[in-house]
Amino acid sequence: MKNYIYILFILVISTTIAQQTPADAQKTAVVITNTTLHIGDGTVLENAAIAFDKGKITYVGSSANAPAYPSKIDAAGQHVYPGFIATNSSLGLVEIDAVRASDDEDELGDFLPHVRSAIAYDAESKIVESMRPNGVLIAQVTPRGGLISGSSSVMQMDAWNWEDALIKSDEGIHLNWPNPYSRGRWWLGEDPVLKQNSNYSSEIQSLKDFFENAKVYDPNQNPKHLPYQAMLGLFDGSKSLYIHAEDEKQIVDGITYLKNIGVQKVVLVGGNEALQQLTFLQSHNIPVIVSRPHRLPDGEDEDPKLSFKIASKLIHAGLTVSIDVSGRMERMYTRNLPFYAGSFAAYGMDKEVALQLITSYPAKILGIADRLGTLTVGKDATLFISIGDALDMRTNQIQKAFIEGRDLSLETHQTTLWKRYSTKFQSK
Numbered sequence: 149m150k151n152y153i154y155i156l157f158i159l160v161i162s163t164t165i166a167q168q169t170p171a172d173a174q175k176t177a178v179v180i181t182n183t184t185l186h187i188g189d190g191t192v193l194e195n196a197a198i199a200f201d202k203g204k205i206t207y208v209g210s211s212a213n214a215p216a217y218p219s220k221i222d223a224a225g226q227h228v229y230p231g232f233i234a235t236n237s238s239l240g241l242v243e244i245d246a247v248r249a250s251d252d253e254d255e256l257g258d259f260l261p262h263v264r265s266a267i268a269y270d271a272e273s274k275i276v277e278s279m280r281p282n283g284v285l286i287a288q289v290t291p292r293g294g295l296i297s298g299s300s301s302v303m304q305m306d307a308w309n310w311e312d313a314l315i316k317s318d319e320g321i322h323l324n325w326p327n328p329y330s331r332g333r334w335w336l337g338e339d340p341v342l343k344q345n346s347n348y349s350s351e352i353q354s355l356k357d358f359f360e361n362a363k364v365y366d367p368n369q370n371p372k373h374l375p376y377q378a379m380l381g382l383f384d385g386s387k388s389l390y391i392h393a394e395d396e397k398q399i400v401d402g403i404t405y406l407k408n409i410g411v412q413k414v415v416l417v418g419g420n421e422a423l424q425q426l427t428f429l430q431s432h433n434i435p436v437i438v439s440r441p442h443r444l445p446d447g448e449d450e451d452p453k454l455s456f457k458i459a460s461k462l463i464h465a466g467l468t469v470s471i472d473v474s475g476r477m478e479r480m481y482t483r484n485l486p487f488y489a490g491s492f493a494a495y496g497m498d499k500e501v502a503l504q505l506i507t508s509y510p511a512k513i514l515g516i517a518d519r520l521g522t523l524t525v526g527k528d529a530t531l532f533i534s535i536g537d538a539l540d541m542r543t544n545q546i547q548k549a550f551i552e553g554r555d556l557s558l559e560t561h562q563t564t565l566w567k568r569y570s571t572k573f574q575s576k
Contacts, residue, residue: 168277170306174553176219177201180533181211183223188230188507188522190500198228200529203552208523221533226547229503229538230523231285231530233510234482235437236390236417236472239287240269240276240303240313242479254293259358261321262378263298265289269310275479278560279305281546282483283532285556286315288514290322290390290474295355297322299378300390302514304530306551316516320388320415321379325402326351327395352401359409385412388515390437394446396421403432415513417472420446423458426465435468435513440475441491442484453495459505460496470510490539502539529553 179199185208186192197214199207207215243250252268269289270276279285285305291298299318307313330345332338345351362379381387389411391402399419406414416422417437422429429436441456451457462469471489473482485506493502511521519528530551536543549556 168557168559170271170308170312171551171554171556174201174203174529174550174555177206177215177217178219178221178529178550178553179207179214179217180221180223180228181214183211183533184227185523186227186229186500186503186538187524188503190498190504192500198523198531200550200553203529203554205523205525205527205529208525221548223533223547225535227534227536227538228523228531229283229534230507230521231532231549231551232283232485232506232538233470233514233520234279234284234287234473234485234506235470235510235513236290236300236474237287237478237482238290238292238474239279239305239479239482240271240273240289240310241265241291243270243273243275253291255291255298258295258354259375260291260294260298261296261362262374263291264301264318265291265298266301266303266310266314266317269301269303269313271307271309271313274561275482276305278480278562279483280549280556281558281560281563282486282544283534283538283546283549284483284485285530285532285549285551286516286520287482288319288510292474295324295326295351296358296375297324299387302516304551306554306556315519316514318378318381318387319515320390321382322390322392322417323355323402325391325393325398326355328397328401329395352405356405356409359405363409382411382413388413388415388513390415390417392417394418394420394439396424399425400428403428403434407432420455420458423454423461426462426467429467430465435470435509436462437470437472437510437513438462439472440481440488442488443475456491456495459492459502463497463501468509468512469505470513471505484541486539486544487541490537490541493539499537499539 181197185196197211199215238253241253255263288300289303290300300320302316303313328348329342331340334340362376365376382389393399393402415435418439419436438459443455445452489502489505493499508521511517532549533547535545538544
């Protein structure tokens with residue numbers, strides 16, 4: 149009897165903490181009318197309509213010419229946006245930092261290009277479901293740690309499992325270029341002054357040895373060498389190499405070497421000193437996934453507002469830019485992605501250009517622009533309706549959200565608690 153009670157208890161707990169059931173496939177054609185459409189490429193259409201059927205956008209234009217679909221949503225005074233795309237995120241890889249069994253973001257070892265984030269992705273994560281009410285519907289799920297962390301994949305935020313969530317598998321390899329400088333650990337009594345990293349040359353040599361061996365690897369050999377096998381796409385252009393680097397020397401040393409060895413598609417992640425090497429980045433046409441704006445300055449003499457200005461400066465230089473959500477409490481803070489873009493907009497950037505940082509630009513970087521990133525006929529109907537400006541936390545109030553035309557639930561653990569406690573004092 150005790151066993152039955154225990155099993156029933158587990159089932160009840162599992163039901164109460166589980167994520168909402170993913171939405172069913174779109175069965176009825178939908179048209180949204182009388183709205184403001186933010187296309188995601190800088191274009192805004194007033195008094196417009198958008199329609200979609202079987203998960204694909206079928207019409208974008210004036211409300212007067214909109215198709216007469218069975219399901220009609222009048223969004224007068226409201227705004228429609230493409231689903232926001234988070235880059236360099238560890239969503240779904242960690243649920244609770246203090247619980248080792250729920251932490252799959254990092255593996256042992258330095259050279260792990262064959263480690264796939266996709267298969268570790270937890271589609272039922274409470275953190276993942278909390279992204280949707282802010283419009284974050286797509287994420288590049290990226291591993292952490294080591295010199296080569298592993299392979300990232302693009303996932304959507306409403307699925308039964310990682311296979312259902314998958315949009316693009318193993319689209320890139322992530323390299324953490326060694327830092328040429330280091331500081332002593334002051335809490336251990338070491339000198340905290342910035343000095344040259346004495347191990348920099350040996351760390352770079354180990355990276356070069358690995359890349360050179362991977363380049364000449366024979367994919368037909370038996371047994372297979374999984375790390376080298378995973379690297380092959382970097383040399384034929386089917387995968388991107390994401391180099392995580394902040395310092396100016398890191399940026400130049402890393403990108404120069406990668407281009408010389410034949411890596412075709414390189415993306416800079418972080419790049420806090422990218423402005424010192426604008427001409428270099430322009431000459432190699434390097435996209436930048438820039439650090440989120442709400443952070444402290446890196447250098448003692450740095451402009452305290454530079455973290456807010458850097459995106460506009462990179463955009464004005466003609467580079468493709470997106471937003472890196474990594475950092476302190478990165479998984480929870482990823483829901484603030486639209487507000488990061490809004491903060492960049494306040495420092496020298498048009499609001500619709502800032503929108504591109506989390507729509508069309510990341511879609512281009514991730515190689516999914518044929519499906520996502522803009523409200524364009526033929527692309528996936530992954531979009532949402534907001535009462536107001538979605539880049540402003542005061543007016544980012546999502547009324548409806550769709551992934552591939554599927555009508556999503558916007559309920560989360562947070563909304564449940566909000567509803568519960570918002571009535572606490574009203575009932576007295």
